[in-house]
Amino acid sequence: MSLFSKxxxxxxxxxxxxxxxxxxxxxxxxxxxMREANALFRxxxxxxxxxxxxxxxxxxxxxxxxxxxxxxxxxxxxxxxxALGLVRMAIEADPTNAEFHVSLxxxxxxxxxxxxxxRSFETATRLRPDAVGPHLALTxxxxxxxxLDEAEVVASKLVARWPSDSNAHIExxxxxxxxxxxxxxxxxxxxxxxxxxxxxxxxxxxAMARRDRGYPAEAEAPAREAVxxxxxxxxxxxxxxxxxxxxxxxAEAVEQFRASIALQPDYEDGWSGLLFAMxxxxxxxxxxxxxxxxxxxxxxxxxxxxxxxxxxxxxxxxVRIGYLSGDLYQHPVAHFLEAPLRHRDxxxxxxxxxxxxxxEDAVSTRLRGYSDHWRPVAHLSDDALASAIRDDGIDILVExxxxxxxxxxxxLVRRPAPVQVTYLGYPNTTGLAQxxxxxxxxxxxxxxxxxKWHVERLIRLPETFLCYTPAxxxxxxxxxxxxxxxxxxxxxxxxxxKINATTIALWARILSVVPRSKLxxxxxxxxxxxxxxxxxxxxxxxxxxxxxxxxxxxxxxHKAHMDSYREVDIALDxxxxxxxxxxxxxxxxxxxxxxxxGDRHLSRVGVSILSALALDELIAQTPQDYVxxxxxxxxxxxxxxGLRATLRERVAxxxxxxxxxFAAALEGAYCEMLAKPVA
Numbered sequence: 001m002s003l004f005s006k007x008x009x010x011x012x013x014x015x016x017x018x019x020x021x022x023x024x025x026x027x028x029x030x031x032x033x034m035r036e037a038n039a040l041f042r043x044x045x046x047x048x049x050x051x052x053x054x055x056x057x058x059x060x061x062x063x064x065x066x067x068x069x070x071x072x073x074x075x076x077x078x079x080x081x082x083a084l085g086l087v088r089m090a091i092e093a094d095p096t097n098a099e100f101h102v103s104l105x106x107x108x109x110x111x112x113x114x115x116x117x118x119r120s121f122e123t124a125t126r127l128r129p130d131a132v133g134p135h136l137a138l139t140x141x142x143x144x145x146x147x148l149d150e151a152e153v154v155a156s157k158l159v160a161r162w163p164s165d166s167n168a169h170i171e172x173x174x175x176x177x178x179x180x181x182x183x184x185x186x187x188x189x190x191x192x193x194x195x196x197x198x199x200x201x202x203x204x205x206x207a208m209a210r211r212d213r214g215y216p217a218e219a220e221a222p223a224r225e226a227v228x229x230x231x232x233x234x235x236x237x238x239x240x241x242x243x244x245x246x247x248x249x250x251a252e253a254v255e256q257f258r259a260s261i262a263l264q265p266d267y268e269d270g271w272s273g274l275l276f277a278m279x280x281x282x283x284x285x286x287x288x289x290x291x292x293x294x295x296x297x298x299x300x301x302x303x304x305x306x307x308x309x310x311x312x313x314x315x316x317x318x319v320r321i322g323y324l325s326g327d328l329y330q331h332p333v334a335h336f337l338e339a340p341l342r343h344r345d346x347x348x349x350x351x352x353x354x355x356x357x358x359x360e361d362a363v364s365t366r367l368r369g370y371s372d373h374w375r376p377v378a379h380l381s382d383d384a385l386a387s388a389i390r391d392d393g394i395d396i397l398v399e400x401x402x403x404x405x406x407x408x409x410x411x412l413v414r415r416p417a418p419v420q421v422t423y424l425g426y427p428n429t430t431g432l433a434q435x436x437x438x439x440x441x442x443x444x445x446x447x448x449x450x451x452k453w454h455v456e457r458l459i460r461l462p463e464t465f466l467c468y469t470p471a472x473x474x475x476x477x478x479x480x481x482x483x484x485x486x487x488x489x490x491x492x493x494x495x496x497x498k499i500n501a502t503t504i505a506l507w508a509r510i511l512s513v514v515p516r517s518k519l520x521x522x523x524x525x526x527x528x529x530x531x532x533x534x535x536x537x538x539x540x541x542x543x544x545x546x547x548x549x550x551x552x553x554x555x556x557x558h559k560a561h562m563d564s565y566r567e568v569d570i571a572l573d574x575x576x577x578x579x580x581x582x583x584x585x586x587x588x589x590x591x592x593x594x595x596x597x598g599d600r601h602l603s604r605v606g607v608s609i610l611s612a613l614a615l616d617e618l619i620a621q622t623p624q625d626y627v628x629x630x631x632x633x634x635x636x637x638x639x640x641x642g643l644r645a646t647l648r649e650r651v652a653x654x655x656x657x658x659x660x661x662f663a664a665a666l667e668g669a670y671c672e673m674l675a676k677p678v679a
Contacts, residue, residue, distance in 0.1 A: 402426020
């Protein structure tokens with residue numbers, strides 16, 4: 001096994017049989033010292049091993065294995081620079097040892113030198129064309145560096161050459177998943193699981209692929225199999241938690257995330273899963289969620305940041321704003337970022353977009369055109385990315401992910417910018433003391449109570465914290481479906497993970513008091529027939545017959561998706577986690593939305609949106625008020641028709657779509673941040 005195996009990618013074969021001899025013959029005394037050094041190294045007695053290795057090198061300065069093992073000790077000490085130097089010396093002494101090249105490549109990956117890593121892995125594959133390990137590592141490195149076309153060529157050859165190796169299929173599946181080819185990815189993971197039924201990694205990847213395709217009920221079996229195979233693996237419990245969360249089984253999901261953390265207290269994915277899952281149910285209070293975020297911050301923010309000026313010095317130049325996100329493609333975050341980028345004051349602000357994903361599409365291209373500098377950074381380590389941001393001289397760094405997938409909060413722990421901000425992508429505090437401000441508005445986060453649930457200082461924009469850009473392909477408005485169907489159709493197009501027991505109980509009460517009414521639920525996840533049946537059973541348990549619930553699959557085409565609002569008379573917001581994009585889409589299509597105000601940001605987004613449209617009469621303050629408002633609107637066809645005819649114009653003339661005014665307000669907030677002292 002390589003001394004550097006702990007830095008390898010998870011798909012590298014740990015039993016790779018590689019040459020371990022030295023370039024020169026060893027006298028018996030040197031051989032004995034080398035055996036002693038190896039035994040000490042394996043026992044973890046690194047200082048004693050170092051002394052023995054130095055004695056070997058006194059006798060033979062070009063002893064390749066001694067140099068290599070010293071490199072392993074340097075790695076254990078965290079001294080990557082010395083590790084690189086020592087392994088290079090070992091390679092000079094024995095250039096045909098594939099293990100040395102693999103380890104050199106692995107250290108290159110750790111320091112973010114992907115091109116060098118790829119060259120070293122390529123050398124290892126030439127030296128050991130019969131060994132699958134270097135080929136797996138080369139595929140993973142090409143993929144992680146964003147060279148996806150090359151990675152796919154290597155991965156396809158890998159599977160063709162080693163068709164019975166489950167790791168080869170896993171690598172191909174990961175690449176296909178990253179490219180958005182989810183059906184092919186699932187097939188690759190299914191083959192991997194068939195080849196290696198005892199492989200927890202194969203079952204984990206299969207479960208996540210099924211979940212990402214919108215089949216969370218079908219994902220549960222492989223997730224549970226992974227837990228059964230590897231009960232001490234935190235990733236297995238995290239996967240099961242993710243699958244259960246996608247089925248709206250919130251309490252069960254939280255249990256699995258807690259289990260992953262119990263196994264590995266510093267397992268960051270488990271923590272982020274736990275924090276995010278707690279938002280979807282009202283069984284956890286704002287105080288409990290805040291305390292858990294603070295706990296995360298104390299655990300994961302001990303890395304000392306680089307010193308920065310207390311306030312940026314921007315005299316005589318434009319203010320440099322950096323946006324850091326893994327969602328700069330077809331995604332709600334990118335959708336709401338578009339207006340402030342497009343309408344920004346280019347004379348006063350210079351924008352850098354740090355794209356922390358290898359996925360790009362037409363939206364990415366558009367955002368790239370609106371920015372001054374576009375930095376693909378998915379391949380960079382946290383240290384390397386922090387250094388890049390620092391080298392760019394960013395004045396205000398705005399992170400757009402929070403604890404969602406693809407987040408890079410550890411970069412902000414390193415303090416690469418003097419002013420650091422969280423915005424848009426997460427409905428709560430990050431819990432990170434190194435983030436100075438969070439952008440919101442007074443409706444979403446009323447002054448006073450909201451402030452005490454944030455470690456960041458809240459900056460409230462004057463009208464709204466959102467700016468909506470309607471899609472150009474939106475269908476024309478139609479009359480209310482009540483006139484065609486003869487009954488009221490309520491609807492929700494929110495992610496079904498938001499449809500919890502409280503929401504179902506409220507909707508059941510509304511259906512009970514509005515005769516002959518029906519409910520259309522259209523969501524990601526409802527491709528899965530099993531999940532659709534689960535929801536029908538949940539409504540049946542709440543007293544609503546299945547024939548009053550229509551479960552619809554999502555539509556990939558945006559125009560077809562927007563056209564679906566023609567089938568809905570009244571949209572019902574979820575609680576406590578409100579809709580955002582779905583609410584604005586519904587209003588744009590002339591469909592009124594009834595929302596229930598809560599005590600935290602995520603349950604006040606609907607309040608913010610409807611207030612900006614002067615539609616306070618659609619904002620309920622209590623559960624009974626929510627039921628009453630929905631029923632009253634359903635019983636007033638003329639009011640419904642009037643709203644359907646005027647809502648799009650109302651949205652178009654509101655602060656919610658006024659890009660120039662919103663950009664000016666956001667830039668005013670940035671200037672306010674620059675004027676405030678930062679601790």
